[in-house]
Amino acid sequence: MILLDVMGGVALLLWGLHMVQSGIVRAFGAEIRHVLTVALRGRFKAFLAGVGVTALLQSSTAMALMVTSFSADGLLGLVPALALMLGANVGTALVVQVLSFNISAAAPVLLVAGVVAFKRGGRTRTRDLGRVSIGLGLMLLALHILLDSVAPAEQAPGLRTVLQVASGAPLLNVLVAALLTWAAHSSVAVVLLAMSLGYSGFATPAAGLALVLGANLGSAINPLIEAGSKGDPASRRVPLGNFINRVAGCALFLPFLDRIAAGFAGYVPDPVRLIAGFHLAFNLALAALFIVPLGPFARLLERVLPETGKPADPAAPLYLDPSAVDSPPLALACAARETLHMGDVVETMLQRALATLTTDDRNLVAEVSRMDDAVDRLHGAIKLYVVRVTRDSLDDREARRAMEIIAFAMNLEHIGDIVDMNLMELAAKKIKRKLRFSREGAEELEAMHRRVLEDLKLAFGIFISGDVKVARQLLDEKTRFREAEIAAAESHLARLREGRPESIETSGLHLDILRDLKRIHSHVCAAAYPVLEAAGELRASRLRSRSRERLAPARNGDPR
Numbered sequence: 001m002i003l004l005d006v007m008g009g010v011a012l013l014l015w016g017l018h019m020v021q022s023g024i025v026r027a028f029g030a031e032i033r034h035v036l037t038v039a040l041r042g043r044f045k046a047f048l049a050g051v052g053v054t055a056l057l058q059s060s061t062a063m064a065l066m067v068t069s070f071s072a073d074g075l076l077g078l079v080p081a082l083a084l085m086l087g088a089n090v091g092t093a094l095v096v097q098v099l100s101f102n103i104s105a106a107a108p109v110l111l112v113a114g115v116v117a118f119k120r121g122g123r124t125r126t127r128d129l130g131r132v133s134i135g136l137g138l139m140l141l142a143l144h145i146l147l148d149s150v151a152p153a154e155q156a157p158g159l160r161t162v163l164q165v166a167s168g169a170p171l172l173n174v175l176v177a178a179l180l181t182w183a184a185h186s187s188v189a190v191v192l193l194a195m196s197l198g199y200s201g202f203a204t205p206a207a208g209l210a211l212v213l214g215a216n217l218g219s220a221i222n223p224l225i226e227a228g229s230k231g232d233p234a235s236r237r238v239p240l241g242n243f244i245n246r247v248a249g250c251a252l253f254l255p256f257l258d259r260i261a262a263g264f265a266g267y268v269p270d271p272v273r274l275i276a277g278f279h280l281a282f283n284l285a286l287a288a289l290f291i292v293p294l295g296p297f298a299r300l301l302e303r304v305l306p307e308t309g310k311p312a313d314p315a316a317p318l319y320l321d322p323s324a325v326d327s328p329p330l331a332l333a334c335a336a337r338e339t340l341h342m343g344d345v346v347e348t349m350l351q352r353a354l355a356t357l358t359t360d361d362r363n364l365v366a367e368v369s370r371m372d373d374a375v376d377r378l379h380g381a382i383k384l385y386v387v388r389v390t391r392d393s394l395d396d397r398e399a400r401r402a403m404e405i406i407a408f409a410m411n412l413e414h415i416g417d418i419v420d421m422n423l424m425e426l427a428a429k430k431i432k433r434k435l436r437f438s439r440e441g442a443e444e445l446e447a448m449h450r451r452v453l454e455d456l457k458l459a460f461g462i463f464i465s466g467d468v469k470v471a472r473q474l475l476d477e478k479t480r481f482r483e484a485e486i487a488a489a490e491s492h493l494a495r496l497r498e499g500r501p502e503s504i505e506t507s508g509l510h511l512d513i514l515r516d517l518k519r520i521h522s523h524v525c526a527a528a529y530p531v532l533e534a535a536g537e538l539r540a541s542r543l544r545s546r547s548r549e550r551l552a553p554a555r556n557g558d559p560r
Helices: 002-041 043-057 060-072 078-100 106-120 125-155 157-167 170-184 187-200 205-218 221-228 233-267 271-290 294-304 328-359 362-389 396-433 439-465 468-497 501-505 507-525 528-534 542-555
Strands: none
Touching: 002 125, 002 187, 043 060, 043 078, 060 078, 060 221, 060 233, 078 125, 078 187, 078 233, 078 271, 078 294, 106 125, 125 187, 170 187, 170 205, 170 221, 170 233, 187 205, 187 271, 205 233, 205 271, 221 233, 233 271, 233 294, 328 362, 328 396, 328 439, 362 396, 396 439, 396 507, 396 528, 439 468, 439 507, 439 528, 468 501, 468 507, 468 528, 501 507
């Protein structure tokens, strides 16, 4: 029963940590990213950012995975990344310091306040902070359960013998704590467990400090394993550097644990406070020891783990030449080429969208979604590049071309969103329910899809050439496409009246796909409007012109 209580307490503690972490990320995710961006400017700022962010997230493991990802993507230098990890370990120790005080009485208040905020906060930051409050309450409650559950087991004579053996083997304590931390993905949970063992007399002060060393070592294992699953050795630099720091710290402190425990006990007789204080002192000592020589250490890691050649990033701009910004005509030509590159990705997405609807390939659905991420990043790069070009004065023709590029890129981005968020969702639904279109329905969808692709090629031609004749042709296609969409919907309804089983099962999917193809086609046809407007071939409003046509005969006495 004691073992079950301990397991339940640890599980509750881990769940509370998870709630705090998820609530903080949802409430302050953008601010956290901003802090990490500021941390790029130096190792000491990175260290402080690591302390602050990890104190909020309450997980150095989560911080390590985030920093490893940023460093692997080239968003964070190796030296600031390693400094962030030193700060993250100190931040975790600060969390343990707060929890080491007897504040379990605050648990009910935090739980009640959190539930009220979570229930009444709607989809706002208040709801996320309510989640954080509930998580903190659960952590304090779990700590109280651990302290109360472990104490009675001290009387078991067999367990006393085991503990005496364990107390005399500090290396074994380190390894056990490291294994528990790896399994739990949380050094905070294991240090708090060590505090409860020390409080109940289960562990001697030296054994408690050995458990702290193991928890610090174990927190560096998961990011290292996660990075090891990736192909590029460079992605393992940050987790390996952090792991080496932990191993060095354990090797330095392990031989002197008895003396350290005796020295701490003279100032801090409370075993809970002793373990928490050593945890903070250990991480501060490692930070002071390693933060200065991080430069040579980073260069050593770069030599040991060289960067391999990376495959071409589909989201990387190919034609946005920064040196051309001072020459608007050249820069706008670069932006136009990049927009066509973006258009090629969108065209590929459209081509594969039909394949996902006909072949039921789940991998293809995921691939199309990844391509939409590339489209979004290309759109952002094009927009920022054109904005840089327009900071200087442009003539009317250049300004008009800049707006055409932004408008066309925006329409392509909308097409990508429709394919990803709508068509791929419908494809996933079709795969999950194992549905099949009727033969006629499938042919109609393929015909509509083919027309969208053909008209997209027309749109590319208009964007490059500005041909008024082709622009008129594309707008005529918009009318014919609308008529074809109505005819396809009526044909589908006719099959429903006939009671065709395939049509009945896929009716919602079929009509939704037609609707989404029509929306995509509207964005395709939008490429014609800037050209026709510049040529003076667009009326200000079709509604106004119709009303004038109706009023004109009346003024002339025409009974129409």
